[in-house]
Amino acid sequence: MTEAEFDFHSPLSRWDTHSAKWDLLAAPLGRKTLALSVADMEFRTAPAVIEAVETAAKLGSYGYTEVFDDFRQSAANWQHRRHGWTPDPHDCVFFPRIVQCVAALVHLIIPHRTGRPARVVTLTPAYHPFLEVCEYAGASIESVELLDTTSKARIDFEALESAMTRADLFLFTHPHNPSGRVWSQKELEKISAIARAHDILILSDDIHADFTRSNGVPYLPLARISPDLWQEGRILHCTSPSKTFTIAGLEASAIFARGQIIDELEKAKRQLGLHNPNYFAIPAAIAAWNYSDQWVDALQDRIDTNIRATRDLLATELPEAHVTDPEGTYLLWVDARPYAPTAAHLEQACRSSRVLVTPGQEFGTNFEGFFRINTAMPLDPLLQAVRHFSRALIRVRNGRIHASF
Numbered sequence: 001m002t003e004a005e006f007d008f009h010s011p012l013s014r015w016d017t018h019s020a021k022w023d024l025l026a027a028p029l030g031r032k033t034l035a036l037s038v039a040d041m042e043f044r045t046a047p048a049v050i051e052a053v054e055t056a057a058k059l060g061s062y063g064y065t066e067v068f069d070d071f072r073q074s075a076a077n078w079q080h081r082r083h084g085w086t087p088d089p090h091d092c093v094f095f096p097r098i099v100q101c102v103a104a105l106v107h108l109i110i111p112h113r114t115g116r117p118a119r120v121v122t123l124t125p126a127y128h129p130f131l132e133v134c135e136y137a138g139a140s141i142e143s144v145e146l147l148d149t150t151s152k153a154r155i156d157f158e159a160l161e162s163a164m165t166r167a168d169l170f171l172f173t174h175p176h177n178p179s180g181r182v183w184s185q186k187e188l189e190k191i192s193a194i195a196r197a198h199d200i201l202i203l204s205d206d207i208h209a210d211f212t213r214s215n216g217v218p219y220l221p222l223a224r225i226s227p228d229l230w231q232e233g234r235i236l237h238c239t240s241p242s243k244t245f246t247i248a249g250l251e252a253s254a255i256f257a258r259g260q261i262i263d264e265l266e267k268a269k270r271q272l273g274l275h276n277p278n279y280f281a282i283p284a285a286i287a288a289w290n291y292s293d294q295w296v297d298a299l300q301d302r303i304d305t306n307i308r309a310t311r312d313l314l315a316t317e318l319p320e321a322h323v324t325d326p327e328g329t330y331l332l333w334v335d336a337r338p339y340a341p342t343a344a345h346l347e348q349a350c351r352s353s354r355v356l357v358t359p360g361q362e363f364g365t366n367f368e369g370f371f372r373i374n375t376a377m378p379l380d381p382l383l384q385a386v387r388h389f390s391r392a393l394i395r396v397r398n399g400r401i402h403a404s405f
């Protein structure tokens with residue numbers, strides 16, 4: 001089926017649904033706000049997922065549920081079909097959310113193994129909630145800043161290796177949010193070599209793996225590139241239907257790993273009281289992974305079109321900004337410092353245009369004046385929001401709207 005056969009155009013209002021993106025974060029700017037912020041898509045999910053949730057809802061009785069082999073098998077089959085990697089379904093652990101898996105590692109598993117707080121290395125700009133759970137666990141966090149984040153972001157391997165000599169865990173995102181890089185085989189091999197040399201556990205967060213574009217390198221799971229690290233239990237490969245199918249609120253993720261760490265994850269999950277999945281999580285995830293390939297193919301085309309159109313518009317509206325041409329994800333990362341040297345400028349442009357973007361400093365202290373745009377929404381309102389926001393940025397720069405410092 002092609003994109004035209006699925007609906008990526010109809011407006012979808014999520015106001016008054018207890019939405020974090022709209023009812024909490026966008027509401028202070030007023031009901032006319034357009035949110036290009038949180039990484040939820042503004043499309044309805046795949047037909048098979050809606051049907052599974054409707055069938056489950058119609059039962060009218062929502063007791064405790066459990067994770068059975070069909071979930072693990074569907075998760076493994078998806079990896080095989082979509083990413084050419086064939087994990088054993090028995091090497092799959094359910095977690096509601098990937099962030100809870102990170103929490104299990106830094107609060108429980110690593111301190112239990114080592115007798116001291118976890119030492120974590122990550123690449124910035126970074127998805128912030130992971131770092132927050134590390135901070136709450138008393139873990140030390142060493143951030144290695146990516147180079148050239150708005151062109152083709154690069155890893156400073158010397159700095160990474162130096163940081164890895166002092167670490168237990170490398171929090172790795174592939175494809176990378178917000179730069180949109182899909183790491184190449186060569187880069188994955190270098191990361192593996194460093195991890196091998198310094199005996200590091202790698203959490204590979206591949207939540208955006210289903211969004212790749214034709215302009216870049218193909219997505220390859222790290223576990224497929226480094227089967228030795230995989231076999232030794234030194235890779236936690238985190239997958240989830242939540243971004244691909246816009247079902248983050250249902251909370252289902254599948255963590256693949258080998259050996260002893262599986263038991264450690266299962267135990268930590270119980271210690272954290274995460275005994276059962278949400279009633280809708282398992283049927284939705286299975287329907288997503290088993291019956292929605294064509295919808296995802298069409299979605300990828302739609303995202304590609306949206307990214308191209310948004311980049312073209314930004315090139316016209318904000319010619320001095322630097323904008324990524326992402327290989328993966330549905331996100332654009334923009335260096336807008338010529339227009340918004342401070343966070344206050346950016347915030348003022350959001351308020352004045354009633355368009356919410358994610359400010360760069362949420363991804364690391366050195367990214368004031370950057371912002372992230374989520375392009376996964378119907379094209380017309382997306383372009384309208386980008387146009388309004390860009391023009392507001394220019395008015396702020398020209399002093400026609402004052403940033404309140």
Ligand SMILES: Cc1ncc(COP(=O)(O)O)c(C=O)c1O
Pocket residue numbers: 039096097098099100127173177205207208240242248253
């Ligand atoms: C890179 C990345 N990892 C993880 C998450 C969240 O995953 P979860 O809700 O399963 O914790 C997000 C959400 O935006 C993300 O962008």
